[in-house]
Amino acid sequence: MSKTFSAEDVATQGKGANTWVIIDEDVYDVSKFQDEHPGGKKILQRVAGKDASKQFWKYHNEGILKKYKGQLQIGSLNTKKAAPEPPAPAPKKAAPAVKPAAPSSSTITKGEPQDPYGELIPFADPSWYQGYASPYFNETHAALRSEIRQWVETEIEPYVTEWDEAKNVPEHIYKQMGERGYLAGMLGTHYPVDHTPHRVQSVAPENWDLFHEMLLTDELSRTGSGGLVWNLIGGYGIGCPPLVKFGKKPLVDRILPGILAGDKRICLAITEPDAGSDVANLGCEAKLSEDGKHYIVNGEKKWITNGVFADYFTTAVRTGKDGMNGLSVLLIEREAGGVSTRRMDCQGVWSSGTTYVTFEDVKVPVENLIGKENQGFKVIMTNFNHERIGIVIQCVRFSRVCYEESMKYAHKRKTFNKRLIDHPVIRMKLAHMARQIEATYNWLENIIYQCQSMDETEAMLKLGGAIAGLKAQSTQCFEFCAREASQIFGGLSYSRGGQGAKIERLYRDVRAYAIPGGSEEIMLDLSMRQSLRVHSMFGMKL
Numbered sequence: 001m002s003k004t005f006s007a008e009d010v011a012t013q014g015k016g017a018n019t020w021v022i023i024d025e026d027v028y029d030v031s032k033f034q035d036e037h038p039g040g041k042k043i044l045q046r047v048a049g050k051d052a053s054k055q056f057w058k059y060h061n062e063g064i065l066k067k068y069k070g071q072l073q074i075g076s077l078n079t080k081k082a083a084p085e086p087p088a089p090a091p092k093k094a095a096p097a098v099k100p101a102a103p104s105s106s107t108i109t110k111g112e113p114q115d116p117y118g119e120l121i122p123f124a125d126p127s128w129y130q131g132y133a134s135p136y137f138n139e140t141h142a143a144l145r146s147e148i149r150q151w152v153e154t155e156i157e158p159y160v161t162e163w164d165e166a167k168n169v170p171e172h173i174y175k176q177m178g179e180r181g182y183l184a185g186m187l188g189t190h191y192p193v194d195h196t197p198h199r200v201q202s203v204a205p206e207n208w209d210l211f212h213e214m215l216l217t218d219e220l221s222r223t224g225s226g227g228l229v230w231n232l233i234g235g236y237g238i239g240c241p242p243l244v245k246f247g248k249k250p251l252v253d254r255i256l257p258g259i260l261a262g263d264k265r266i267c268l269a270i271t272e273p274d275a276g277s278d279v280a281n282l283g284c285e286a287k288l289s290e291d292g293k294h295y296i297v298n299g300e301k302k303w304i305t306n307g308v309f310a311d312y313f314t315t316a317v318r319t320g321k322d323g324m325n326g327l328s329v330l331l332i333e334r335e336a337g338g339v340s341t342r343r344m345d346c347q348g349v350w351s352s353g354t355t356y357v358t359f360e361d362v363k364v365p366v367e368n369l370i371g372k373e374n375q376g377f378k379v380i381m382t383n384f385n386h387e388r389i390g391i392v393i394q395c396v397r398f399s400r401v402c403y404e405e406s407m408k409y410a411h412k413r414k415t416f417n418k419r420l421i422d423h424p425v426i427r428m429k430l431a432h433m434a435r436q437i438e439a440t441y442n443w444l445e446n447i448i449y450q451c452q453s454m455d456e457t458e459a460m461l462k463l464g465g466a467i468a469g470l471k472a473q474s475t476q477c478f479e480f481c482a483r484e485a486s487q488i489f490g491g492l493s494y495s496r497g498g499q500g501a502k503i504e505r506l507y508r509d510v511r512a513y514a515i516p517g518g519s520e521e522i523m524l525d526l527s528m529r530q531s532l533r534v535h536s537m538f539g540m541k542l
């Protein structure tokens with residue numbers, strides 16, 4: 001913004017037709033905007049021609065300026081110092097020693113601290129962002145973190161509330177997920193170079209590991225919207241891995257490139273009106289046609305994330321007897337006909353497109369069978385670890401968002417002549433949030449490292465119990481943090497939008513995490529049953 005004004009110039013625009021205000025030494029023309037200003041016209045007119053920085057920061061958060069700057073800023077004060085030139089890049093240090101993480105091809109540093117990154121509010125980011133050493137993250141992770149954060153902060157975060165209210169995310173954002181190589185990096189496996197020309201700018205495919213994948217989900221979750229995250233990766237992250245891992249090559253070659261590019265969308269259809277966490281009781285039926293070339297599918301699926309947007313449905317069907325040994329997984333294509341989808345009205349994750357799906361005599365070629373007939377239970381179970389870890393990553397970051405927003409608000413809001421942060425009762429709330437967040441996050445890092453060090457079948461067996469326990473831990477941590485943040489924000493988190501927008505939204509999103517992917521009750525019970533079973537195989541002395 002090259003135009004400069006003196007404070008006197010701005011003062012002349014406070015009386016007549018024009019209404020200009022100064023915020024942080026930048027000049028904004030709000031003459032046209034004032035009629036639609038949610039805080040009212042009068043309040044702007046009272047500060048017209050003046051420096052309104054103090055009043056502005058009392059009522060808004062950073063997102064507002066990011067969103068409206070382009071539209072309303074007309075220049076800066078002539079007294080404003082030019083922004084300092086970005087520092088010259090430091091001479092490159094020798095790359096930290098790395099050791100291979102068997103059996104993955106990735107590299108992991110031996111614990112050298114990275115340069116500090118972000119706002120350095122204690123516990124608002126993982127400790128490796130804040131100058132503390134970590135055995136898991138190296139310079140490629142740091143580069144990816146900046147790449148995603150920059151994209152999210154400029155192109156996503158300022159609009160998230162608007163999109164959530166509209167219950168959708170513009171298509172170009174999903175398309176960018178493909179073009180930036182992010183979709184290809186979200187499969188819980190190697191980077192699929194053979195099926196996509198797209199690459200992640202800051203990480204070579206051969207270096208891609210599960211910690212990079214974790215970062216993608218983590219940084220997207222800083223938007224504080226389960227709806228946004230699920231719109232972008234909710235269906236894909238659980239619907240695509242079974243296709244890649246168990247689909248037949250011709251099917252994968254035919255449809256995967258379009259999905260990875262962000263042109264086509266896929267979701268996972270397992271849950272039914274009458275069967276959720278008890279997957280073995282699914283009823284949606286697939287009967288083989290007389291010529292043996294097709295399955296004919298009939299049935300209903302409920303609470304299917306992204307179903308309204310999806311071209312492909314990775315679907316659990318009953319092809320055999322009752323129970324887990326009669327289940328198969330089919331890739332159902334919408335264009336086959338007989339597939340109808342209806343958006344469901346839900347408490348939270350509004351822009352994720354939660355859907356009721358009906359299959360009526362849908363003809364599915366036998367080539368679309370994923371895995372083997374009647375052995376679909378294994379496909380579904382293998383998928384659960386990846387799905388649950390995704391949920392955990394989101395819950396931990398959402399908890400951090402609740403904490404970070406509360407910490408910032410507690411530094412500006414005053415009650416009884418003291419800032420909230422100066423009240424011990426508020427510090428106590430923040431401390432309880434931080435201790436739960438860090439405990440959950442550190443367990444998560446450990447689990448990701450374990451996943452990276454095992455093949456998937458071993459991980460399913462050995463880590464299934466711990467991941468189930470961690471999922472319950474993360475949703476309870478999220479629920480706690482959303483509640484405490486809401487108490488700190490008071491009325492601002494009870495009404496939608498404004499400074500408490502993220503907290504109000506996340507509070508509504510909590511159940512979308514605590515129930516699907518295995519409810520807390522089932523997760524906690526499973527964590528004990530599975531761990532005891534596995535450890536008795538290891539020779540547990542009990």
Ligand code: HEM
Binds near residue numbers: 037039055060061499
């Ligand atoms: C560039 C200038 C401004 C823009 C673009 C702007 C924009 C907005 C927006 C979008 C909201 C809705 C709530 C939110 O999303 O945070 C809002 C609310 C509000 N604004 Fe502004 N505003 C500006 C300047 C000001 C100034 C200078 C004042 C005070 C003198 C002010 C006072 C308020 C108040 C009191 C609310 C209602 C807050 C609430 O509901 O708690 N605004 N503004």
